[in-house]
Amino acid sequence: MSADGLAQAQNKMRDAGVAPAAIDVFTHYYGELEAGATGLVLEDTIEPLLDPDKLADVEISDDAAAAAIQKTAVIKLNGGLGTSMGMDKAKSLLPVRDGKSFLDIIAAQVLHAREAYGARLPLVLMNSFRTQDDSLEALAAHRGIEVEGLPLDFLQNREPKIRVDDLTPVDWPADPSLEWCPPGHGDIYTALLSSGVLDALLDAGFLYASVSNSDNLGAVPNAQIAGWFAQSGAPYAAELCPRTPADRKGGHLAIRKADGQLILRDTAQTAPEEMDYFTDEFRHPFFHTNNLWFDLVAIKKALTERGAVLGLPLIRNEKTVDPTDGTSPKVYQLESAMGAAIEVFEGATAIVVGRERFLPVKTTNDLLLLRSDAYELGDDAGLRLAVEKAPLIDLDSKHYKTVSAFDAHFPHGAPSLKAATSLTVKGDWSFGENVTVTGDASLADEGEPRTLGDGSTLAG
Template sequence: MSQAGLLAAQQKMHDAGVPQAAIDVFTHYYGQLESGVTGMIPEDSIDPYVNPPMLDELDVPEHIQQEAIAKTAIIKLNGGLGTSMGLDRAKTLLEVRDGLNFLDLIAKQVLSMRQRYKAGLPLLFMTSFRTDTDTVQYLQRYPQLAVEGLPLTFQQNQEPKLRADDLTPVQWPQDPSLEWCPPGHGDLYTALLASGVLDALLTGGYRYACISNGDNLGAVPNARIAGWFASTGAPYAAEVCRRTVNDKKGGHLAVRKSDGQLILRDTAQTPDQDMHYFTDEFRHPFFHTNNLWFDLQALRERLAQGNSVLGLPLIRNQKTVDPTRSDSPAVLQIETAMGAAIEVFPGATAICVDRSRFLPVKTTNELLLLRSDVYDLDEQGQLVACVETTPEVSLSSAYKTISEFDRRIPQAPSLREASSFIVKGDWEFGAEVSIRGNVTLGEQGGIVEQGHVLQGEG
């Protein structure tokens, strides 16, 4: 039955115009799924990774930085819609502050670095079939971003969701678009190859790529890291940050006992009985930022060796075909994580960076921080922290979607003197509100009037 399922899935992808390289990669993982591969990484198979080099302790000569950044391309992941925040367009179109969205700020950051280092520094976005049109249209206001011979966007591939009971492509006539899913951001490498972008970058004289999430405005192009990476001669490097008690969800690097290879382990790859190890910030003291660096030539050679298959570990993701309906058929999505590529490159390494390079916006909690006076926005499009310790922010479900968040908090309160800001109920805020110390607002809800100062302990 699974053989029939594979043939049906391959045909469906072919009919939809999915590149052959992506079909070949899907076929590879389908075989793993059929054979029962789960991608789990038990704690007893790894040792903690505890001693990465520290960026702030490294001396990278200016000429090395200049040479490396001149050969570097910047790639941003831009395939998500931000549906968890109530968005129906590319998440990077969400306003961050001062009327500017993620795309505006990324463009400013890259253009500023081009001018500073007199480097081409191409910027490319990996989009999805849901975000490509919006992204291309918006970037038309930055015609100077284009680099000859390179596109501004290339699309992530798509694959069929598979019925959990027989591994055949699911049918959902109510909304056929829900029959498809992205293969996870590990598809980056396949998409670079199949789109021709990888070869175009190499032809253009570029040797290195820096990859990060489009919603992480801390991942600014960095010549010092580029110089360090080039100097190592490593084929691949990951940026990590020191974990705190609040960093329990992000993946971490580890050393595989069987061969000493650096690997990435995510929550979906951790057995339930080992989750207490996974979340222990002392046992695994560094988390993976999803900021990556790799040698384009090394990637091209590795893909050629594997006939387009890089060999990332499988992530078996079980969902329902319609995420909003628990009674819809159970499906399996074949996924991979781009950070897991660290294990397919012998000699791969990592570097510990400052927390300022990790400013993702996954919820309105983080958005409130970026819109507040905890950060200043400089002329280069960079968010600069104005406090030594970022206050904890936790908003209730009343603020989950952007529309409800904006209605209740049209102007971010001052948080520079806050230690924590916890909102348990449904509260509305006037302009020029200030939070000081540890402030918790209760479940009863209410209105915080304009200019009010909320003073807590600490």
């Protein structure tokens, strides 16, 4: 191990007030990095997962479901800034439906579930330093969202970016904040422990956690899944969805041949020459939604026994210290995936759920769809398809990639998409008020800015 590089990184983390447990985890991954670990999962070491449990086949009594959700806490990963969409604040504050943000809708989902089941159902965010203040301010508008004795959030940890050339922590005086990165959402376990939130939940009588991304409004609190998880006795479970051609880049579960253990394989853990296997929706027919269920007692036991180091597979991300400057020094970001913890727990399992539980917003294509009439907001604040199949959206990234550019092109909101099969836009098109899209519709690049007038119908 590069003693000097590691010591520099450890000292930098201590000086910044990073929790000792997080430094221990970083030290583990630094050792993996220096040993040449790539985190790759080769196809000949795994078998496809072909027949997991399906929620549609599960029978859970109303009493069992209600009892389970009364012992469940909702945790949302809320550290993302939406930088890929041109944002510089918490992505969850983006208006997504009727002027309501992701956080507004999540709060409404939780409050509705509490009333429906008579459950305390705490909502806890895993924030980053850059999302904490704005997100807590937004939640304060939802009266009664707090649960007495429990915090509304905890902070994910941070770690130094490591230079590729000499494995020392990078120095970037032009913007010192760029010297740091989050350790991936696998940090949730360390952060839960070091923040004291894990103990606080256990002391308050909670046994289970339902965890999902804050940009996935499909992950509504669900008593039936809570009942299934409690009844299974499993320490850990993942929600899966059937794969389609649109999901080929998503991570999937597999069975490790060496010991029969379920594991997660993401894109970054796949060798380039094996991407054909990874993207084959028939070979690996289910994708990982990142909606997870934890037994909090089992999590505490594993973290205590392992000194907070669960040993999740390393994800070695190579980037430049300044993502906007390709000439800046190359760095490694040492990350792990939250879902990779499935391989830590013997008896971990998975369940196939409906596609309505997976509605992430990663691009403005997704945003347009969720803002349109192709989706409806239910009484439980869950977003659900109002049509048989969601239309495919493909907006020209030259003109619609950032939220500000997107909003400028849709000043009156989303067009009607409930009669559309697809919408492809090439070039610089703005949409007037009350535009309707039907069938397989497309707009070609006219070489100059154009506008679809108010009341227009764009037919395929």
